Amino acid sequence: MGSVRPSRAPHAPPEAGAAGTKRIMNADTPLPTRCWAEIDLAALERNLKHIRAALPEDIRYVAVVKADAYGHGLHPTVARLMHSGADMFAVANIAEAAAVREIGPGWPILVLGPLLPEEMRFVLEYEVIATVSSLAEVQRLDTLGGRAGKPINVHLKIDTGMGRAGVWHTEAAGLYRAILAARHVRLRGIFTHFSSADSDPAFTEHQRQLFLDVLTDLGVFSRTDLMIHADNSAGLESFAPESPFNAVRVGLLQFGILPYENSLLARVEPEPVFSFHTRVGLVKTVPPGTGISYGRTFVTRRPTRLAVLTAGYGDGIPRCCGNRAQVLIRGRACPVLGRVTMDQTIVDVTDAPDVEVGDEVVLVGRQGDAEISIARFSRWADTIPWETLTSITKRVPRIYRTGLGL
Ligand SMILES: *Cc1c(COP(=O)(O)O)cnc(C)c1O
Numbered sequence: 371m372g373s374v375r376p377s378r379a380p381h382a383p384p385e386a387g388a389a390g391t392k393r394i395m396n397a398d399t400p401l402p403t404r405c406w407a408e409i410d411l412a413a414l415e416r417n418l419k420h421i422r423a424a425l426p427e428d429i430r431y432v433a434v435v436k437a438d439a440y441g442h443g444l445h446p447t448v449a450r451l452m453h454s455g456a457d458m459f460a461v462a463n464i465a466e467a468a469a470v471r472e473i474g475p476g477w478p479i480l481v482l483g484p485l486l487p488e489e490m491r492f493v494l495e496y497e498v499i500a501t502v503s504s505l506a507e508v509q510r511l512d513t514l515g516g517r518a519g520k521p522i523n524v525h526l527k528i529d530t531g532m533g534r535a536g537v538w539h540t541e542a543a544g545l546y547r548a549i550l551a552a553r554h555v556r557l558r559g560i561f562t563h564f565s566s567a568d569s570d571p572a573f574t575e576h577q578r579q580l581f582l583d584v585l586t587d588l589g590v591f592s593r594t595d596l597m598i599h600a601d602n603s604a605g606l607e608s609f610a611p612e613s614p615f616n617a618v619r620v621g622l623l624q625f626g627i628l629p630y631e632n633s634l635l636a637r638v639e640p641e642p643v644f645s646f647h648t649r650v651g652l653v654k655t656v657p658p659g660t661g662i663s664y665g666r667t668f669v670t671r672r673p674t675r676l677a678v679l680t681a682g683y684g685d686g687i688p689r690c691c692g693n694r695a696q697v698l699i700r701g702r703a704c705p706v707l708g709r710v711t712m713d714q715t716i717v718d719v720t721d722a723p724d725v726e727v728g729d730e731v732v733l734v735g736r737q738g739d740a741e742i743s744i745a746r747f748s749r750w751a752d753t754i755p756w757e758t759l760t761s762i763t764k765r766v767p768r769i770y771r772t773g774l775g776l
Contacts, residue, residue: 405648405681405766408735409442412773413641415454417624420638422455425618426611430597431455432480434621435470436462441759442625442644443768448473450772451624460619464489467498480525480559484535490514499523499558503536508548508555515554524549525559525597528584530577532565542584559597559617560590567604568629574608585614604629627744627755642744644759645735646766648681650699650727653719662716663708668693670707675720677704679731684712686762687733688751691715695750697731700724701738734758 422431433456439447448459448470458478459470467479479498490510493500502508502524515522526546529536537545539562549557562581567574581600590596591614598615603623609615622629626640655675662668662676677699683689692709697717704717704725719725730737734747748758 403649403767403769404651405685407441407762407766407768408645408647408771409446409768410641410643410645410771410773411446411450412771413626414442414447414450414624414643415773417626417638417640417643418451418454418456420640421606421620421623424638425606425609428616430457430599430617432458432460432599432617432619433624434460434482434602434619436460436466436482436621437760440621440625440756441762443770444469445473446768446770452477458617464492464496464498468492468496471496471498482535493522494518494520499525501525501527501535501561502545502549502555503527503529505545505548508545508552512552512554515552518554521554521556523556523558525561526557528560528562528581530562530580530584531573532563532577534563536562539580539584543588546588546590557596559599560585560588561597561599561617561619564600564602564605567602567607568633571608574605578608578613582614602629603635604633607634622756625759631745642735644744646686646733646747646762647735648679648685648697648715648731648733650677650725650729650731651680651714652676652678653725653727654678661708663692663711665709668708672720674707674718675723675725676707677717677719677725677729677731679715679717680713681733681766682711682713682715684763685766686758687715688753688758688761690752691747691750695733695747696742697733698735698737698740698742699729699731701740703740703742 433451435444435448438444452474458480460480460482461467461470462483467481470479481498482501485500487510491514500511511522526549527536528542529538549555564574564577597617599617599619600615601609601618603620606618623635623640626642628635655673656670658670658672660670681687687710689710691706695706696703699722702722704719704722707716707718734742734744744755744758748755751758
C-alpha cells in the first residue's frame with residue numbers, strides 16, 4: 371500500500387517507493403522517480419469529514435470510487451475512506467466492486483453501471499448491490515437469486531433527464547412493481563442522476579422535482595428501509611436538508627476539487643488530495659529562430675534557455691497542453707513551448723536562470739507560494755478535472771502521504 375515519506379526539501383524529489391506500479395530496483399537502491407503523483411490521504415479524510423459536517427447527520431455518505439478512485443489508487447483511497455466516515459462505496463462495474471470487497475468485507479457496495487448478463491452472478495458472489503434500469507435485468511437477477519436460494523439486493527435507477535442508465539421516469543412505476551413482485555430481488559434503494567448540476571441549476575431543480583413526483587406516486591416515503599439519493603458533488607450545492615433524500619453520492623468533492631469555479635461548496639473548504647510532479651532532465655540554450663518540438667509549432671524569438679522535463683503525454687500531460695500550459699519550477703511559472711511529446715515536455719526557463727537539472731517540477735499542485743490547480747491544468751488541456759485525474763497513466767507511481775506521522 372501507500373509508502374510513507376518524511377517531509378523533504380522543496381526541490382528534492384522523493385525516491386521511488388512503494389507505489390501503484392511495479393518498480394524495477396537493483397539490490398538496494400530504489401530508482402529515482404521521474405514523474406509521480408502525490409496523494410494526501412490526510413486531506414482526503416478531512417474533506418470527507420467536512421462534507422459530512424455540512425450535511426444533516428442522518429444522511430448516508432456513498433463514496434464514489436470508480437475508475438481507480440478517480441486515479442488516486444483504489445486500495446489506499448478506499449481503506450482511508452472506510453475509517454473516515456463513509457457508509458457505502460459506489461463503483462462502475464463488477465471488477466471494481468470485487469476490488470473494494472477485498473479491502474473491506476461487509477461494506478455495502480453499489481455498482482452504478484448496467485451489468486452484462488454474464489456479470490450478474492458475481493453480484494451474488496461478491497455480495498454487492500446491483501443497479502437496475504429495466505425489466506430484463508430484474509428478471510435475470512430474479513432467476514439467478516432463485517437458483518442460488520438468496521435474494522439479490524438492488525437499487526432502482528430512474529432517468530429524470532440524463533439519457534443514460536435508468537428507467538425513463540414515466541415507466542418507473544411499472545418497474546418498481548415488477549421488482550416488488552420478484553421473489554428473489556430485494557429493493558434497497560432508488561436513485562437518479564443529474565446531468566447538469568455543475569452548469570444548469572434550473573434543469574437540476576426540474577430533475578429533482580420529477581424524481582420527487584415519481585417517489586410520491588410510488589408512495590415510498592413511508593418506507594424507512596430504502597436509500598433515496600440523487601446528489602453528486604455539484605448536486606450538494608442545492609441539497610435541501612429538509613428533502614426526503616437520505617443519501618448522497620460524492621466523488622470529485624471528496625478529492626478536494628470543486629465541481630466548477632466559484633461553487634458555493636467552497637464553504638466545506640476542500641483541500642486538494644492529488645498533485646502531479648516531474649523533474650528537469652536537461653537544460654540548454656538555443657538561438658533565436660529555433661523550432662521547438664514536433665511540427666515546430668513554436669519558434670524562439672530570443673536566445674532561449676530550455677528545460678526538458680521527464681514526462682509527456684505518456685504520463686498524462688495531454689498533448690494539447692503544448693504552447694498553453696505552465697509548470698512551476700523553483701516556485702516560478704514557466705510556459706510550455708511547442709507540442710508535448712510522449713516522454714518529454716519542453717518549457718522556457720530563460721527568466722528562471724537558477725533552474726538546474728534534477729529540479730522538481732510541479733504540473734498540478736503547490737510549490738512555494740505558487741499553485742496550479744487541477745481546474746486550471748484541465749482548462750489548458752481542454753478537459754475537466756474528472757478526465758485529467760483518470761488520464762494519469764500507469765507509468766506514474768502514486769506516492770501516498772498518510773499524515774499519520776509514520
Ligand atoms: C460518478 C458518479 C457520481 C459522482 O459524481 P461527482 O460529480 O464526481 O461527485 C455520482 N453518481 C453517479 C451515478 C456517478 O456516475
